[in-house]
Amino acid sequence: MSEAHLIARVLEGDRLAGRELYDAHASRVYRLAYRMTCDENMARECTQDTFVRAFSRLNGFRQEAAFGTWIHRIAVSVVLQALRSQRRQSARFVDMEEAREVAAGDDGHDAELASRLERAVDELPEMYRTPLIMHDLEGYTHAAIADALSIAEGTSKTRVAHARAKLRDTLTALRDQ
Amino acid sequence: MTSRDGERTAMEEERMNETIRQTLAASRRPPEPPLDAMWLQIEERVFGNAKPRFVLHTRTPRWFIPTLAAAAALVCGVGLGWYAAPRTVVTQVVASPAAATPATQQIASADATPSNTENSNTENSKSVASPMPSRATARIQNAHLVATSDSRDLAAARLASQFNDAGGGSEMSRYLAQTTVLLASLPSDRAAAESDTAVATRAGELLTQTHLLLDSKAGSDPTLHRLLEDLELVLAQVARLRGQRNGTDLQLIHQTLTAHDVLPRVHDATIEASTTD
Numbered sequence: 010m011s012e013a014h015l016i017a018r019v020l021e022g023d024r025l026a027g028r029e030l031y032d033a034h035a036s037r038v039y040r041l042a043y044r045m046t047c048d049e050n051m052a053r054e055c056t057q058d059t060f061v062r063a064f065s066r067l068n069g070f071r072q073e074a075a076f077g078t079w080i081h082r083i084a085v086s087v088v089l090q091a092l093r094s095q096r097r098q099s100a101r102f103v104d105m106e107e108a109r110e111v112a113a114g115d116d117g118h119d120a121e122l123a124s125r126l127e128r129a130v131d132e133l134p135e136m137y138r139t140p141l142i143m144h145d146l147e148g149y150t151h152a153a154i155a156d157a158l159s160i161a162e163g164t165s166k167t168r169v170a171h172a173r174a175k176l177r178d179t180l181t182a183l184r185d186q
Numbered sequence: 187m188t189s190r191d192g193e194r195t196a197m198e199e200e201r202m203n204e205t206i207r208q209t210l211a212a213s214r215r216p217p218e219p220p221l222d223a224m225w226l227q228i229e230e231r232v233f234g235n236a237k238p239r240f241v242l243h244t245r246t247p248r249w250f251i252p253t254l255a256a257a258a259a260l261v262c263g264v265g266l267g268w269y270a271a272p273r274t275v276v277t278q279v280v281a282s283p284a285a286a287t288p289a290t291q292q293i294a295s296a297d298a299t300p301s302n303t304e305n306s307n308t309e310n311s312k313s314v315a316s317p318m319p320s321r322a323t324a325r326i327q328n329a330h331l332v333a334t335s336d337s338r339d340l341a342a343a344r345l346a347s348q349f350n351d352a353g354g355g356s357e358m359s360r361y362l363a364q365t366t367v368l369l370a371s372l373p374s375d376r377a378a379a380e381s382d383t384a385v386a387t388r389a390g391e392l393l394t395q396t397h398l399l400l401d402s403k404a405g406s407d408p409t410l411h412r413l414l415e416d417l418e419l420v421l422a423q424v425a426r427l428r429g430q431r432n433g434t435d436l437q438l439i440h441q442t443l444t445a446h447d448v449l450p451r452v453h454d455a456t457i458e459a460s461t462t463d
Contacts (some may be wrong), residue, residue, distance in 0.1 A: 028225060043216035045442065053220060057227045064232040064458050097358045123213040126206060145207045146214065176206045 038084045041177040059084040082157040141172035188438035264363040359459040382427040416446045
């Protein structure tokens with residue numbers, strides 16, 4: 010069944026069609042939300058909010074772009090809004106430490122590297138951090154990032170390059186110690 | 187770009203980028219998404235609490251809106267017609283002396299001047315004692331119900347012309363709707379005499395229309411013709427209610443309505459007529 014047909018059925022109140030659309034996109038939305046927030050609960054809330062917002066605005070979806078592109082645009086907006094409003098910086102740092110331990114195991118050097126890089130990512134301005142996470146961690150194309158963030162494709166490339174340069178500085182400083 | 191970037195080769199930068207990417211990917215690795223749990227929340231917020239497993243497509247059928255509009259227009263028309271109908275026109279029922287049967291004389295006397303009331307009562311009691319009048323007898327009776335005032339003749343002529351010119355479609359709808367309203371508002375056993383008189387007057391008017399319809403093109407349809415004949419019988423009975431009714435008058439009317447399934451047939455004919463308008 011095509012996405013357009015599913016959308017039409019959701020508009021008629023068909024929740025099974027809604028579930029089909031959700032299944033097709035939820036995992037990726039959740040992954041992006043988690044990458045951006047590093048918080049399981051926040052990622053979950055953001056994913057739910059994304060789909061609730063998408064379904065409630067489905068009437069206005071013109072289908073000029075793919076539903077996937079549209080819903081990721083909503084997801085980025087929801088996550089950024091959540092990050093701005095909730096300000097869970099300290100909690101996220103704690104989570105980062107937990108994540109670092111899980112990721113690096115007992116390797117002290119890797120643990121230190123991961124911790125420093127995580128902090129460096131968190132210290133990046135939002136305008137650099139989001140394109141970097143979307144591109145380097147989640148594999149979004151610059152076109153998709155540009156669409157989701159309402160910026161030019163070239164701007165996305167520039168911002169990712171700038172974020173990488175910042176992180177390379179951090180890595181170099183760590184190696185120099 | 188920072189100053190250190192100039193010292194690095196492109197390859198070295200690429201290697202560093204890959205290290206950063208791998209480190210971050212590992213440390214920010216998302217857990218398995220709780221898809222079902224999230225969906226439950228989404229479903230409740232978007233679709234509400236009720237959870238039917240099979241969705242009924244509730245899109246309004248195409249025919250519904252025009253039918254609803256026609257029904258609404260019909261109801262408005264009935265209402266306007268009911269209230270705007272001239273109440274001062276009185277159906278004066280007279281019997282043709284030459285062809286008058288005893289039953290015809292009963293009807294004539296029932297609608298005559300108050301001085302004839304006593305006679306009508308005695309005649310009425312005779313007619314009530316007899317079983318329900320046959321259709322043929324009622325037809326004979328009704329054939330002699332004529333409107334004597336000039337204005338009524340003119341109105342009847344105009345009505346007949348409308349029926350024949352327009353095929354009787356919209357007039358038929360209006361007539362059937364008005365008849366339905368009348369039959370639905372038949373007075374109860376304990377109703378006041380005033381309500382009997384008003385209903386009887388209205389029934390007399392509708393009876394005239396019934397005759398015109400029977401002779402019009404619209405009445406040539408066999409099903410509709412039979413219905414009009416039954417309505418003619420009922421309306422003649424109703425027209426006899428003049429406040430001095432015997433207790434069984436209404437019972438007879440209701441028997442006729444039930445025995446011939448009049449109201450369901452009128453309902454069907456109303457829908458048929460409104461769709462052909």
